[in-house]
Amino acid sequence: MITVAEAQARCLALAAEVSLPSEQVPLADAAGRVLSAPARATRAQPPFSASAMDGYAVAATSVAPGDSFEVVAEAAAGHAWGGALKPGQAARIFTGAPVPEGAHQVVIQEDVSRDGDRITLLPSLGNGPNIRPLGADFGMDHSLTAPRRLGPAELALLAAMNVPEATVRMRPKVALLATGDELVMPGGNPGPDQIIASNVFALKAMIEAAGGEATIMPIAPDREDALQAIMEDMRFADLAVTIGGASVGDHDLVAKVGARLGLEQSFYKIAMRPGKPLIAGQFGEGRPYLGLPGNPVSAIVCGYLFLVPMIRQMLGESDVLPAPLTARLAAPVGANGPRAHYMRARMHEGTNGREVTAFDRQDSSLLTVLSEANCLLIRPAGDAAQPAGAAVTVLPT
Ligand SMILES: Nc1nc2c(c(=O)[nH]1)N[C@H]1C(S)=C(S)[C@@H](COP(=O)(O)OP(=O)(O)OC[C@H]3O[C@@H](n4cnc5c(N)ncnc54)[C@H](O)[C@@H]3O)O[C@H]1N2
Numbered sequence: 001m002i003t004v005a006e007a008q009a010r011c012l013a014l015a016a017e018v019s020l021p022s023e024q025v026p027l028a029d030a031a032g033r034v035l036s037a038p039a040r041a042t043r044a045q046p047p048f049s050a051s052a053m054d055g056y057a058v059a060a061t062s063v064a065p066g067d068s069f070e071v072v073a074e075a076a077a078g079h080a081w082g083g084a085l086k087p088g089q090a091a092r093i094f095t096g097a098p099v100p101e102g103a104h105q106v107v108i109q110e111d112v113s114r115d116g117d118r119i120t121l122l123p124s125l126g127n128g129p130n131i132r133p134l135g136a137d138f139g140m141d142h143s144l145t146a147p148r149r150l151g152p153a154e155l156a157l158l159a160a161m162n163v164p165e166a167t168v169r170m171r172p173k174v175a176l177l178a179t180g181d182e183l184v185m186p187g188g189n190p191g192p193d194q195i196i197a198s199n200v201f202a203l204k205a206m207i208e209a210a211g212g213e214a215t216i217m218p219i220a221p222d223r224e225d226a227l228q229a230i231m232e233d234m235r236f237a238d239l240a241v242t243i244g245g246a247s248v249g250d251h252d253l254v255a256k257v258g259a260r261l262g263l264e265q266s267f268y269k270i271a272m273r274p275g276k277p278l279i280a281g282q283f284g285e286g287r288p289y290l291g292l293p294g295n296p297v298s299a300i301v302c303g304y305l306f307l308v309p310m311i312r313q314m315l316g317e318s319d320v321l322p323a324p325l326t327a328r329l330a331a332p333v334g335a336n337g338p339r340a341h342y343m344r345a346r347m348h349e350g351t352n353g354r355e356v357t358a359f360d361r362q363d364s365s366l367l368t369v370l371s372e373a374n375c376l377l378i379r380p381a382g383d384a385a386q387p388a389g390a391a392v393t394v395l396p397t
């Protein structure tokens with residue numbers, strides 16, 4: 001069995017072989033997409049020297065309380081005054097307005113007393129010029145580099161750069177296939193020996209949050225011919241994912257049927273709990289494949305550690321693995337076995353920094369426990385029992 005790190009490296013290598021085309025999308029639809037080509041500004045921001053405050057633009061290189069100016073003009077945002085101030089003159093000005101030629105600073109209106117067309121600077125006078133120079137945010141030559149995930153700040157920046165559409169990587173299409181005669185979709189009519197298919201919904205949400213497009217395939221029964229037919233229908237996808245049927249039981253058919261369809265395995269089984277029977281590989285044409293274990297928590301933890309990073313890799317991002325944090329144990333934990341254990345746990349900020357408590361019940365079928373967890377506490381393979389206060393590694397979920 002290979003380690004989690006080795007399995008992650010192999011999964012990312014499989015994903016790196018996928019090359020997705022780019023598309024243009026309007027900024028309003030580009031949230032969460034990954035920019036795939038640099039975007040260039042077609043103007044500077046601000047495109048003129050702009051007032052940062054409401055007040056008076058004054059024609060003087062230095063000012064002192066008691067100085068007095070004649071107000072000869074007015075400039076507001078979107079309404080420049082085209083003239084030039086002479087020494088001793090001022091223009092009434094508002095935030096965002098172009099600063100007139102000849103003005104050296106803007107005095108805020110709170111620091112001014114006005115009498116008709118004359119202003120006099122008050123003792124409260126501040127010292128800032130209150131002027132945003134042309135191009136203070138970015139110049140004409142500015143470019144937003146790719147790859148880059150477009151969050152609120154990037155979208156606003158692109159808009160300010162007058163870039164109406166972003167060139168983004170197309171979303172990888174991910175097919176999700178749950179297998180097992182015992183499974184019925186939510187709202188269906190389960191027999192007494194059946195359960196509801198649950199983990200596909202978690203995985204679909206994770207895929208979509210990572211920037212992929214998930215399609216839930218019909219549930220495949222535990223019959224080779226039917227499983228093969230539905231697995232063949234996953235050919236449209238950039239990444240095919242099966243759930244369940246990965247272990248060693250007589251009805252665990254995924255690896256067998258996969259091989260018949262030309263699946264080349266990269267690995268099968270990892271030294272990890274939950275998630276031991278994970279399969280990764282590739283169908284012809286370089287399309288990656290991930291076979292997740294069926295237990296709901298196993299599938300979701302593997303989704304977090306392997307599937308989401310693969311999607312992010314396909315989108316061209318770097319640093320795609322979940323970022324670990326350090327914490328201290330709030331309660332002791334027992335010795336770990338031969339597989340790295342990703343324990344469902346809850347962390348919080350304590351008086352001495354981040355503290356984490358593992359849940360007592362760690363069975364990989366327990367969705368109630370997973371839903372109370374906000375992190376995975378990583379126990380290395382063969383780790384000894386650890387006392388409260390020991391430093392540990394956690395992955396926020
Ligand atoms: N003799 C052994 N038995 C098992 C081993 C082993 O090493 N030797 N490994 C165990 C581990 S660890 C896991 S994890 C499971 C994984 O097995 P499969 O991937 O073959 O999953 P299934 O057997 O199909 O299902 C396991 C469990 O999860 C339920 N399930 C399956 N799919 C879904 C779904 N979409 N939504 C909700 N629940 C699902 C299924 O009913 C089973 O209860 O194997 C162990 N056995």
Ligand code: MOO
Nearest residue numbers: 274275276298364
């Ligand atoms: O490894 Mo299984 O995924 O523990 O339940």
